Amino acid sequence: MAQTIKHSEFVLIGGGIMSATLAILLFEKFPGKKITIIEKLPKMAEESSEAWNNAGTGHAGNCELNYTPEKKGEIDIKKAIEISEQFKETFNFWKYCAEKGYINNLSKCVNEVPHVSFVQGKKNVAFLEKRWRILKEYPHFSGMAFSNNKDEIKEWLPLMMEGRSDKEDIAATYFNNGYDVNFGEIADQIFRFLGKQKNVELLNNSNVYNLQKTDNKRWLTTVKGQNVGKHWKIVSNYVFIGAGGGTLPLLDKANIKESKGYGGFPISGLWLRCTNPEIIERHHAKAYGKAKRGAPPMSVPHMDTRVINGRKELLFGPFAGFTTKFLKHGSMFDLPRSVEFDNIMSLLGAGYQNLPLVKYLIKQVRLTFKDRMDMLREFYPNADNDDWKMVVAGQRVQIIKRNKKGFGKLEFGTEIIVSKDKSIAALLGASPGASTSYSVMKQVMAKSF
Numbered sequence: 006m007a008q009t010i011k012h013s014e015f016v017l018i019g020g021g022i023m024s025a026t027l028a029i030l031l032f033e034k035f036p037g038k039k040i041t042i043i044e045k046l047p048k049m050a051e052e053s054s055e056a057w058n059n060a061g062t063g064h065a066g067n068c069e070l071n072y073t074p075e076k077k078g079e080i081d082i083k084k085a086i087e088i089s090e091q092f093k094e095t096f097n098f099w100k101y102c103a104e105k106g107y108i109n110n111l112s113k114c115v116n117e118v119p120h121v122s123f124v125q126g127k128k129n130v131a132f133l134e135k136r137w138r139i140l141k142e143y144p145h146f147s148g149m150a151f152s153n154n155k156d157e158i159k160e161w162l163p164l165m166m167e168g169r170s171d172k173e174d175i176a177a178t179y180f181n182n183g184y185d186v187n188f189g190e191i192a193d194q195i196f197r198f199l200g201k202q203k204n205v206e207l208l209n210n211s212n213v214y215n216l217q218k219t220d221n222k223r224w225l226t227t228v229k230g231q232n233v234g235k236h237w238k239i240v241s242n243y244v245f246i247g248a249g250g251g252t253l254p255l256l257d258k259a260n261i262k263e264s265k266g267y268g269g270f271p272i273s274g275l276w277l278r279c280t281n282p283e284i285i286e287r288h289h290a291k292a293y294g295k296a297k298r299g300a301p302p303m304s305v306p307h308m309d310t311r312v313i314n315g316r317k318e319l320l321f322g323p324f325a326g327f328t329t330k331f332l333k334h335g336s337m338f339d340l341p342r343s344v345e346f347d348n349i350m351s352l353l354g355a356g357y358q359n360l361p362l363v364k365y366l367i368k369q370v371r372l373t374f375k376d377r378m379d380m381l382r383e384f385y386p387n388a389d390n391d392d393w394k395m396v397v398a399g400q401r402v403q404i405i406k407r408n409k410k411g412f413g414k415l416e417f418g419t420e421i422i423v424s425k426d427k428s429i430a431a432l433l434g435a436s437p438g439a440s441t442s443y444s445v446m447k448q449v450m451a452k453s454f
């Protein structure tokens with residue numbers, strides 16, 4: 006079959022917030038050099054970055070209790086500080102993009118919504134107070150309030166206090182200066198700007214299915230046009246794989262030494278979405294609880310105010326589940342296809358060493374709508390089944406990394422992989438996620454150039 010050959014300096018695979026951010030960094034650092042962004046879906050930012058597919062929390066360590074673990078009676082706040090700083094620099098980057106006209110309406114993307122931690126039970130109340138006493142001494146969290154007084158908590162979380170027993174031990178911290186972010190809208194606005202630039206090419210409906218190194222050390226990216234059934238190749242000096250859950254299979258194709266032994270463990274997500282505008286109006290917070298035993302860190306339940314396309318919304322979840330798809334719009338064969346000779350031990354090892362997680366996911370898959378509503382009632386006791394419906398969230402592919410013994414370990418962070426000759430980079434994992442997109446892409450730039 007005849008194939009067209011195109012040329013570009015930089016090829017970015019995936020049209021999510023990570024590629025959008027990197028594209029701006031490349032656009033500024035290498036003025037006039039050609040950048041090609043390839044996205045398999047008809048529109049940009051329709052996978053994890055899309056507003057309904059993630060929780061839209063501007064993660065800054067304010068309310069997420071998994072970022073301040075307690076070990077032997079000591080609360081470790083290192084991760085919360087690090088994420089707070091990374092969110093701050095990412096937010097500053099968005100403001101800079103707005104000043105330069107790369108983002109044309111930042112107020113459509115970022116809204117102030119208080120970040121609240123909410124706990125139940127004596128032990129958790131003591132933990133939350135101890136955590137607050139440490140955090141409030143840092144400028145990152147100054148102004149954070151703590152309360153175990155039900156009347157005060159009622160002012161912060163009126164809906165969640167309705168119908169709650171007076172006997173229950175509860176506590177909350179309240180941080181006014183938190184954010185809800187529409188990451189998809191940010192990416193979309195950046196791509197709209199880039200699409201108007203002479204040296205930038207945006208290709209939608211274009212599925213990358215192969216990556217090869219040419220004899221003269223350049224990359225050959227093979228693309229199939231989804232609608233037209235046409236194939237073409239793009240020759241470039243540099244490739245970034247920012248394909249979210251689709252990154253791992255493409256890394257395999259690129260066949261670089263640095264990616265050997267990696268595997269992926271897909272975890273799907275579901276939300277309960279509130280459909281009653283009166284209820285939505287009466288909650289104004291991102292209220293994070295404590296993860297259940299065995300739950301992965303990204304399954305911390307939260308009841309979230311969202312602002313999507315100018316409308317207030319209310320979500321509860323996410324409920325995790327097991328799936329074999331790497332992308333929401335992916336294929337059931339993604340996981341089986343990712344099993345290779347060099348990662349099979351990693352995958353088996355990770356499964357064996359994470360049996361509590363596997364058991365947790367199996368339980369989550371078996372939950373009925375009624376079970377999920379009962380979980381919501383731990384947050385909002387008066388929740389009515391008729392006011393909520395289930396919606397499907399995005400997919401996350403957690404990294405499985407080979408340890409020294411050759412077995413896999415499940416990682417919940419992100420990993421930047423760069424080839425030795427720095428001609429290709431990839432991003433694996435999804436946490437803390439889009440909130441730190443600028444910090445992560447800054448590292449990609451530093452490692453690549």
Ligand SMILES: Cc1cc2nc3c(=O)[nH]c(=O)nc-3n(C[C@H](O)[C@H](O)[C@H](O)COP(=O)(O)OP(=O)(O)OC[C@H]3O[C@@H](n4cnc5c(N)ncnc54)[C@H](O)[C@@H]3O)c2cc1C
Nearest residue numbers: 019021022023045052053054060062213249251438439440
């Ligand atoms: C349930 C859930 C909740 C989350 N909550 C938060 C949160 O509250 N705060 C936060 O900061 N982060 C959150 N995240 C994480 C955040 O959504 C991601 O970190 C971020 O969106 C990743 O952006 P990305 O550009 O890497 O990937 P994506 O947005 O997924 O973009 C990758 C793109 O690559 C395309 N692609 C894949 N394969 C190919 C191919 N072969 N050829 C061409 N294109 C391809 C896909 O179609 C997709 O558009 C959450 C994620 C999930 C799933």
